[in-house]
Amino acid sequence: MRGADYVIRRIGFALLTIFIAITINFFLFRVLPGNVVSDLARVPHATPQLRHALTVEFGLDKPKWQQYLIYLRELVRGNMGISFATQQPVSRLLINDLKNTIPMVTIGTLGAIVVGIATGILSAWRRGSASDHVSTNLAIAFYAFPTQFLGLMLLILLGGLLPTSGMENPYAGVFGTQTTIARLQDIGLHLILPALTLLLTLYGEFTLIMRSSMLETLGEDYVLTARAKGLSDRRVVARHVVRNALLPIATLVALSIGWIVGGAILVEYIFSWPGIGQALWQAINQRDYPMLQGGFLVLAVSVVVLNLLADLAYFKLDPRISQ
Amino acid sequence: MSAIATEAGLAGQVSRGRAGLIRQAIVERKAASLGLFIIAVFVVLAIAAPLIAPYSTTARTCAVFAPPSARHWLGCDDGGIDMLSEIISGGRISLVIGFVATLIAMLIGGGVGIVSGYFGRWVDITLMRITDYLLVIPDLAFAMVIADVWGPSLSHVIVVIAILEWATTARIIRAQVMSVKERVYIKRARSIGASHARIIGRHILPQVGPLLMANTVLTIAVAIYLETALAFLGLEDPSTTTWGTILEHAFDRAAVSAGAWWAIVPDGLVITLLIMGCFLLGQAIEDALNPRLRVAHLSARRWALRPLAGRGPDAI
Numbered sequence: 001m002r003g004a005d006y007v008i009r010r011i012g013f014a015l016l017t018i019f020i021a022i023t024i025n026f027f028l029f030r031v032l033p034g035n036v037v038s039d040l041a042r043v044p045h046a047t048p049q050l051r052h053a054l055t056v057e058f059g060l061d062k063p064k065w066q067q068y069l070i071y072l073r074e075l076v077r078g079n080m081g082i083s084f085a086t087q088q089p090v091s092r093l094l095i096n097d098l099k100n101t102i103p104m105v106t107i108g109t110l111g112a113i114v115v116g117i118a119t120g121i122l123s124a125w126r127r128g129s130a131s132d133h134v135s136t137n138l139a140i141a142f143y144a145f146p147t148q149f150l151g152l153m154l155l156i157l158l159g160g161l162l163p164t165s166g167m168e169n170p171y172a173g174v175f176g177t178q179t180t181i182a183r184l185q186d187i188g189l190h191l192i193l194p195a196l197t198l199l200l201t202l203y204g205e206f207t208l209i210m211r212s213s214m215l216e217t218l219g220e221d222y223v224l225t226a227r228a229k230g231l232s233d234r235r236v237v238a239r240h241v242v243r244n245a246l247l248p249i250a251t252l253v254a255l256s257i258g259w260i261v262g263g264a265i266l267v268e269y270i271f272s273w274p275g276i277g278q279a280l281w282q283a284i285n286q287r288d289y290p291m292l293q294g295g296f297l298v299l300a301v302s303v304v305v306l307n308l309l310a311d312l313a314y315f316k317l318d319p320r321i322s323q
Numbered sequence: 324m325s326a327i328a329t330e331a332g333l334a335g336q337v338s339r340g341r342a343g344l345i346r347q348a349i350v351e352r353k354a355a356s357l358g359l360f361i362i363a364v365f366v367v368l369a370i371a372a373p374l375i376a377p378y379s380t381t382a383r384t385c386a387v388f389a390p391p392s393a394r395h396w397l398g399c400d401d402g403g404i405d406m407l408s409e410i411i412s413g414g415r416i417s418l419v420i421g422f423v424a425t426l427i428a429m430l431i432g433g434g435v436g437i438v439s440g441y442f443g444r445w446v447d448i449t450l451m452r453i454t455d456y457l458l459v460i461p462d463l464a465f466a467m468v469i470a471d472v473w474g475p476s477l478s479h480v481i482v483v484i485a486i487l488e489w490a491t492t493a494r495i496i497r498a499q500v501m502s503v504k505e506r507v508y509i510k511r512a513r514s515i516g517a518s519h520a521r522i523i524g525r526h527i528l529p530q531v532g533p534l535l536m537a538n539t540v541l542t543i544a545v546a547i548y549l550e551t552a553l554a555f556l557g558l559e560d561p562s563t564t565t566w567g568t569i570l571e572h573a574f575d576r577a578a579v580s581a582g583a584w585w586a587i588v589p590d591g592l593v594i595t596l597l598i599m600g601c602f603l604l605g606q607a608i609e610d611a612l613n614p615r616l617r618v619a620h621l622s623a624r625r626w627a628l629r630p631l632a633g634r635g636p637d638a639i
Contacts, residue, residue, distance in 0.1 A: 013455065016452065017452075017455055017456055017459060020452065020453075020456045024456070028468060028469065028472060029472065140602070143602070144544075144595045144598040144599040144602060145591070145595050146548060146555075146594050146598075147552070148551070148570055148574075149590075149591030149594065149595065152570065152579065152587050152591065153587070153591070156579055156584055156587065159580075257459075257461075258458075258459060258460065258462055259462070261461035261463070262461055262462055262463030262464065265464060265467070265556075266463070266552055266556070270574070280464060280467060281467075281556060284467060284471045284556075284558070285557075292468060292471065293468075295464075296467075296468050299461050299464045300459075300461065300465075303459055303460065303461050304459055307459050
């Protein structure tokens with residue numbers, strides 16, 4: 001019963017946060033100083049008539065609350081407006097961008113989690129040894145590296161070996177047709193540098209958390225019991241310590257999602273990966289406000305939803321949380 | 324044996340108070356002194372920048388992307404401007420952005436945390452929904468949108484970072500205030516007729532002060548991180564030189580394909596070093612305030628403090 005309460009409450013919070021996100025997204029663009037939509041009417045040499053016509057066309061003559069209701073209504077219908085730059089529906093463009101972003105970010109993040117957990121376990125197991133010191137200090141350093149700096153370093157070091165820009169070779173299909181396998185291989189090669197940058201910026205924190213979580217679990221009574229039963233070290237660590245030490249990693253994943261998105265924006269910018277971060281940056285440069293507004297909303301909503309999923313996963317792993 | 328030693332240590336710490344504890348933490352921990360030293364060096368460099376910087380940051384003094392040499396230790400950028408001078412004076416603005424944004428964030432976060440934790444009820448509920456929003460929203464995306472809508476300028480970048488970074492602090496201070504407020508001496512103060520302002524000023528503020536300090540150090544790291552990221556994306560006043568814009572210029576003007584690693588590496592390392600310094604110092608103060616955390620791991624999020632009090636829904 002309490003568990004169901006917990007789940008319902010979390011979902012309620014998530015919905016409320018999404019609503020706040022939508023509202024702020026509206027007011028950010030229409031009410032705050034530097035009112036952007038009014039920029040449209042500020043075309044050089046525009047006659048007052050043209051300005052008025054534009055204002056009416058975009059519904060800007062209506063009161064703010066009415067504009068807000070229209071915005072909500074259109075969002076519910078999945079309409080995020082038309083991109084100024086490409087004259088295509090923002091929602092369709094964003095779905096394409098998301099399709100490119102998701103594999104790259106997923107591979108980078110999962111890689112970071114796996115590497116972080118593995119190095120954290122080894123560090124805690126061989127605590128105090130030279131390898132522990134090296135691994136912990138490396139983790140702190142990578143944790144402090146600005147993402148864009150890491151990306152540039154990888155460009156310098158590996159730029160000659162791997163493709164550094166875009167998602168696939170634009171000329172591959174020009175002479176003759178390209179097989180699906182060859183295309184996937186090409187995309188995979190392009191994916192290495194962006195995903196690796198994301199992995200390196202993220203993994204340090206997982207290492208540090210996993211290490212201290214392991215050390216704490218190693219001091220628990222049931223670990224002593226397991227030892228007393230005569231289990232081998234390997235078995236104690238693998239079966240009794242690691243499983244329990246993994247819990248904080250779930251929390252950390254949930255709390256890092258906002259950071260992962262930030263890192264992904266920088267990575268996509270550096271490697272021209274045609275994803276949503278790149279789209280956001282382009283929208284800023286082209287003054288494409290519908291695209292910017294839509295992209296930001298999609299990012300915000302995805303973070304809230306992923307957070308909710310992580311919360312629910314944590315609840316599944318550790319039902320004590322609802323008590 | 325060790326238990327007795329710890330108790331004696333704790334008794335000593337209590338008598339010295341929390342400010343003394345922070346001092347002790349810094350003196351006793353190598354990592355903390357190192358962190359403090361790094362920050363201090365950068366502050367001194369920033370203050371003395373015009374005296375130290377060997378060359379002008381506006382006039383050409385050498386060839387385009389000239390490699391490091393005896394005269395130009397870190398080489399030159401795409402405009403023939405000495406890298407070392409650029410990094411020294413860039414640190415000035417980066418540090419100002421980091422420090423001022425953090426100061427504003429601490430004032431808002433501290434204020435909201437105290438008001439929210441002390442008064443509770445609907446004030447608390449409203450303020451906490453706002454922090455919920457700010458805590459989950461992707462920082463960089465939000466900062467990009469605001470910086471763009473407002474236009475690129477130094478003060479806008481500062482305000483954007485401040486707006487984004489107060490929420491964690493508010494949460495931690497709130498949790499601490501909620502636990503302090505229930506203590507007997509506060510109840511006694513109230514029963515003898517002390518006003519809210521007096522209770523907050525005399526009894527609550529001193530209890531959350533050190534916590535705010537630790538959080539300040541950690542927030543400086545986040546602020547500088549965000550500044551460099553925003554600058555890298557070209558959302559900062561293009562006429563200023565900061566650690567962020569140096570990387571941006573290097574990337575924009577193809578320093579990578581020109582093989583000019585000296586336009587990228589020293590600047591990136593300087594940013595990393597300062598962030599590490601803040602991290603080491605902030606963590607040490609936090610550990611000193613909250614010995615329970617020396618082994619614990621429930622770090623909230625990057626560079627953030629863990630709440631001293633409050634578990635379950637209050638623990639962020």
